Amino acid sequence: MPLKNNLFKSSLSVINIGLETFYDTLSEQKTKVIHFEWRPSAGGDVKLAEILSSLSQDRISLANQKAFEIFNQAEPVLTDIKYAKDVIPGIDRYTVGHAGPPIAWEQMCGPLQGAILGAVVYEGVANNLDEALQLVLLGKIKFVSNHALGCVGPMTGMVTYSMPLWEVKNTTFGNVAYSTLNEGLGKVMRFGANGPDVIARLKWIETELAPALKKALAQSGPISMKVMIAKALAMGDEMHQRNAGATSLFIREIMKHLVSVVDNKEALFRITEFISGNDQFFLNLAMASGKAITDPAKNIPYSTVVTAMSRNGTNFGIKISALGDQWFEAPVNNPKGLYFPGYSEKDANPDIGDSAIVETFGIGGFAMGASPAVVRFVGASSVSEAMAYSREMQDICIGLSPHYVIPTMDFVGVATAIDALKVVETGILPVINTGMAHKSPGIGQVGAGIVKAPLGCFIKAIQAFNDNLTRSI
Amino acid sequence: MIHNVVKANAYFDSVTLMLFSSRLNEIEGIQQAAVMMGTDHNKELMKNSGILNLETASKASSNDLIIGIKAISQEVIDLALKALNDQFENKSKATPGSEKKTFKSFESALKQTPDLNFAVISIPGRYAKNEVMKCLRNNINVLLFSDNVSIDDENELKTFAVKNQLLMMGPDCGTAIINGVSLGFSNVVKHGNIGLVAASGTGLQEVTVIIDRLGGGISQALGTGGRDLKEAIGGKMMLMALEALNSDDKTEVIGMISKPPSKIVLERIIKLVKTFKKPVVACFLGAESSDFDGSGVYTSETLESAANALFALSTGQDPELINHETKKPNLQLPKENSGKYVRGLYTGGTLAYEAILVLKHQQIVSYSNISSDPVYLLKDVEKSHEHTIIDMGEDYFTDGMPHPMIDPRLRSERILKEVADPETAIILLDCVLGYGSHLDPAGALVLAINKALSQATHPLTFIASVCGTPSDPQNRIEQESKLRSAGVIVMDTNAQAAKLASYLIARRLD
Numbered sequence: 007m008p009l010k011n012n013l014f015k016s017s018l019s020v021i022n023i024g025l026e027t028f029y030d031t032l033s034e035q036k037t038k039v040i041h042f043e044w045r046p047s048a049g050g051d052v053k054l055a056e057i058l059s060s061l062s063q064d065r066i067s068l069a070n071q072k073a074f075e076i077f078n079q080a081e082p083v084l085t086d087i088k089y090a091k092d093v094i095p096g097i098d099r100y101t102v103g104h105a106g107p108p109i110a111w112e113q114m115c116g117p118l119q120g121a122i123l124g125a126v127v128y129e130g131v132a133n134n135l136d137e138a139l140q141l142v143l144l145g146k147i148k149f150v151s152n153h154a155l156g157c158v159g160p161m162t163g164m165v166t167y168s169m170p171l172w173e174v175k176n177t178t179f180g181n182v183a184y185s186t187l188n189e190g191l192g193k194v195m196r197f198g199a200n201g202p203d204v205i206a207r208l209k210w211i212e213t214e215l216a217p218a219l220k221k222a223l224a225q226s227g228p229i230s231m232k233v234m235i236a237k238a239l240a241m242g243d244e245m246h247q248r249n250a251g252a253t254s255l256f257i258r259e260i261m262k263h264l265v266s267v268v269d270n271k272e273a274l275f276r277i278t279e280f281i282s283g284n285d286q287f288f289l290n291l292a293m294a295s296g297k298a299i300t301d302p303a304k305n306i307p308y309s310t311v312v313t314a315m316s317r318n319g320t321n322f323g324i325k326i327s328a329l330g331d332q333w334f335e336a337p338v339n340n341p342k343g344l345y346f347p348g349y350s351e352k353d354a355n356p357d358i359g360d361s362a363i364v365e366t367f368g369i370g371g372f373a374m375g376a377s378p379a380v381v382r383f384v385g386a387s388s389v390s391e392a393m394a395y396s397r398e399m400q401d402i403c404i405g406l407s408p409h410y411v412i413p414t415m416d417f418v419g420v421a422t423a424i425d426a427l428k429v430v431e432t433g434i435l436p437v438i439n440t441g442m443a444h445k446s447p448g449i450g451q452v453g454a455g456i457v458k459a460p461l462g463c464f465i466k467a468i469q470a471f472n473d474n475l476t477r478s479i
Numbered sequence: 480m481i482h483n484v485v486k487a488n489a490y491f492d493s494v495t496l497m498l499f500s501s502r503l504n505e506i507e508g509i510q511q512a513a514v515m516m517g518t519d520h521n522k523e524l525m526k527n528s529g530i531l532n533l534e535t536a537s538k539a540s541s542n543d544l545i546i547g548i549k550a551i552s553q554e555v556i557d558l559a560l561k562a563l564n565d566q567f568e569n570k571s572k573a574t575p576g577s578e579k580k581t582f583k584s585f586e587s588a589l590k591q592t593p594d595l596n597f598a599v600i601s602i603p604g605r606y607a608k609n610e611v612m613k614c615l616r617n618n619i620n621v622l623l624f625s626d627n628v629s630i631d632d633e634n635e636l637k638t639f640a641v642k643n644q645l646l647m648m649g650p651d652c653g654t655a656i657i658n659g660v661s662l663g664f665s666n667v668v669k670h671g672n673i674g675l676v677a678a679s680g681t682g683l684q685e686v687t688v689i690i691d692r693l694g695g696g697i698s699q700a701l702g703t704g705g706r707d708l709k710e711a712i713g714g715k716m717m718l719m720a721l722e723a724l725n726s727d728d729k730t731e732v733i734g735m736i737s738k739p740p741s742k743i744v745l746e747r748i749i750k751l752v753k754t755f756k757k758p759v760v761a762c763f764l765g766a767e768s769s770d771f772d773g774s775g776v777y778t779s780e781t782l783e784s785a786a787n788a789l790f791a792l793s794t795g796q797d798p799e800l801i802n803h804e805t806k807k808p809n810l811q812l813p814k815e816n817s818g819k820y821v822r823g824l825y826t827g828g829t830l831a832y833e834a835i836l837v838l839k840h841q842q843i844v845s846y847s848n849i850s851s852d853p854v855y856l857l858k859d860v861e862k863s864h865e866h867t868i869i870d871m872g873e874d875y876f877t878d879g880m881p882h883p884m885i886d887p888r889l890r891s892e893r894i895l896k897e898v899a900d901p902e903t904a905i906i907l908l909d910c911v912l913g914y915g916s917h918l919d920p921a922g923a924l925v926l927a928i929n930k931a932l933s934q935a936t937h938p939l940t941f942i943a944s945v946c947g948t949p950s951d952p953q954n955r956i957e958q959e960s961k962l963r964s965a966g967v968i969v970m971d972t973n974a975q976a977a978k979l980a981s982y983l984i985a986r987r988l989d
Contacts, residue, residue, distance in 0.1 A: 008726045018657060019597065020598065028599045035661060042585060
């Protein structure tokens with residue numbers, strides 16, 4: 007009997023898995039050959055590798071396809087500005103929402119503790135930081151993971167009772183997601199700063215900026231975030247480290263309404279100066295869009311698609327679809343990148359923020375190839391290296407986005423819907439573009455760079471996924 | 480002074496790293512150095528050789544690269560680290576002009592290369608099963624170079640492969656030629672009408688090379704891995720490969736090469752090949768030719784005679800009518816050679832085994848690390864005893880070291896040791912060429928021989944054969960003349976080299 011597909015009559019097309027010398031000798035012979043840069047599957051954990059190969063691929067890939075389609079069907083639309091006290095059930099002045107998976111005070115990093123003390127003062131339940139600390143130590147302050155509140159916030163991600171929030175609605179599925187308004191650069195609470203000027207700015211956002219934007223949005227009607235994100239990719243934004251294009255697009259959309267709804271000229275000047283002086287203003291909108299896009303893909307049985315990635319400065323947490331709202335955590339990594347003058351790696355706080363929600367649906371680090379302007383800043387040495395990051399992410403995602411495309415890479419869609427199984431199998435880790443906070447509270451941003459999600463949380467997720475399957479059989 | 484460096488998430492295959500390590504150790508002032516992936520096993524090795532501090536050990540995981548250096552001074556360490564960095568950089572730099580297609584995920588590789596039909600797999604054995612299965616499920620034939628795959632896994636993989644009419648050659652399969660492409664360790668030979676299937680890598684190399692020298696050619700040369708003919712596997716791959724060769728219209732003559740199969744497996748093979756119209760030659764080294772009585776199968780005792788028979792049949796002649804008996808050479812060992820024994824130092828396992836059989840045929844029993852008779856198993860592999868034939872590619876030597884066909888260092892050291900032994904009369908060597916092998920094995924041998932002779936207390940005789948062709952990257956003609964210029968007697972085949980050694984010893988005894 008001849009071999010399958012009549013091998014002896016076909017020309018060889020070889021995949022080399024292992025020693026590179028075998029690749030070299032085949033290409034010397036002009037044989038068609040590719041090289042697979044094999045790494046131990048599951049980080050060398052043979053038991054886990056067996057789990058991977060034993061999992062029923064058909065059921066999982068069907069479920070993951072479904073999650074991928076839910077991502078693609080999303081229509082995130084900016085609808086309103088709401089106040090936390092009005093939309094977040096159970097929130098009071100003693101509740102502080104923070105970035106990342108839940109964490110106890112003692113385990114929190116410096117910037118997160120600093121931001122929390124500032125947030126407590128901002129809510130007026132303490133007169134100063136010392137009093138705030140007393141309340142914390144007495145156990146009077148309740149800490150909640152933002153994701154549990156339906157919110158996301160960059161860096162420390164403070165969400166409290168009085169804060170105004172962007173409301174982004176996914177009109178396909180009807181779910182909403184919230185995010186805070188971006189505070190601008192310099193000494194800001196998201197980097198752990200908590201001085202009087204920081205709190206005063208937050209009060210101004212609450213009392214002047216947010217009401218004006220709310221009125222403007224009421225007049226403009228819903229604004230499609232999907233279109234804005236897609237356009238901004240074509241303008242060289244990846245929307246994590248660079249939002250210059252997206253912020254400009256947003257200003258263009260909202261400005262005529264602001265002018266029309268704000269009567270006081272000085273107030274209008276303050277508002278427009280604030281928005282147009284902050285390239286990162288759009289980041290929080292991209293984040294709320296991310297959560298609105300990924301939330302509907304939660305709880306699909308058998309799906310290993312990642313629906314959230316977030317960091318609290320101590321741990322990196324992910325959620326996978328099949329396991330709903332369970333966090334899987336591993337210690338965060340330190341970002342690598344460039345530092346502002348006077349700062350170095352030893353000043354930087356480990357990775358922090360809910361902002362990795364943008365990578366979860368395919369922009370940020372995943373779209374680095376679209377953003378030649380940021381590649382140096384985030385530690386990539388060339389544009390082609392940035393494109394290589396974007397390409398590499400395809401290996402751990404279910405597919406390519408039909409909406410969010412990278413013009414500089416022949417309009418290929420961004421890789422979207424990270425499959426935790428593929429991450430564990432290939433050892434390729436999601437790449438995240440990020441800012442770096444000073445590790446002492448109150449100092450602020452010291453640089454920006456890229457960071458990889460730690461493999462550990464993906465391994466834990468897959469182990470739990472497998473345990474869950476075994477139990478349910 | 481000990482220095483450790485950990486490179487997080489930097490994966491390199493162990494052979495590359497061993498080459499790096501060996502280059503580090505060549506630097507003057509280095510007492511001990513190694514570059515390894517941080518698996519528990521490797522960390523233990525490094526700890527035991529005193530080049531790993533506890534802190535590094537606890538911090539590095541199996542995905543991290545560990546550099547451990549023990550040297551006489553900080554300057555030497557800096558020099559070594561710089562040299563190492565250059566090597567890493569060279570490795571990660573693509574050669575200009577060559578577009579290397581690499582993938583980090585199997586799925587992407589498959590998606591972008593939908594016509595894949597063959598895989599060469601050489602990753603550590605304990606990880607191999609999953610990758611093999613992935614290939615087979617995607618209708619990709621496999622050459623599995625890795626060893627340390629359990630026999631149960633082998634059986635499972637081969638059962639799946641046979642059911643799907645796919646090749647699963649291995650584990651521990653080093654050699655194959657498919658559709659004219661040399662895979663793994665194999666030689667550049669002429670195309671022709673002789674199809675081979677072998678459970679042994681160097682056995683297959685030697686037969687293809689002799690056929691090439693005779694003027695014949697190869698249609699396909701398939702491997703099965705060394706355990707295929709054991710009862711536990713039942714000859715699954717051998718039987719399937721034989722059927723595939725039988726139905727291949729370019730194959731007119733079929734040869735099988737192996738150590739003796741288990742009885743049940745042999746019966747199955749005979750039953751199958753009896754149905755073939757194509758002539759079949761069996762070279763089951765060490766088997767009784769009577770096993771094949773009445774089967775119509777031609778048998779041969781050595782790789783050389785198998786090649787001769789196959790070539791004769793491929794040109795329409797009856798091998799039994801051709802007399803290949805070589806004349807006894809008119810040679811003697813010089814009187815001053817006071818040694819008594821043959822010492823064979825082999826890089827090819829089957830070549831070593833063939834030498835043992837040839838010597839035995841001339842009533843010279845030899846001790847070995849691969850003897851099938853426990854009485855003649857060497858007690859201490861490091862020390863030769865009377866006539867000794869050593870397979871230096873055996874696990875004992877390759878644990879933590881590259882195979883001697885790639886890295887000649889271990890054999891060079893052993894040559895020194897044998898020459899220093901006053902009982903050694905003849906050193907018998909192989910020199911395996913082809914893709915995958917060292918780029919100048921004869922050159923390495925000559926260096927070792929010259930060094931050994933300069934320290935020798937008595938004259939010795941070196942006999943070698945070169946397993947290769949003039950078309951091999953190393954070029955057989957050049958390799959042979961290198962050996963001859965160092966005073967080595969070079970024979971055409973390994974069997975002839977072993978035979979010459981036995982004549983010389985026998986003549987001494989007369």
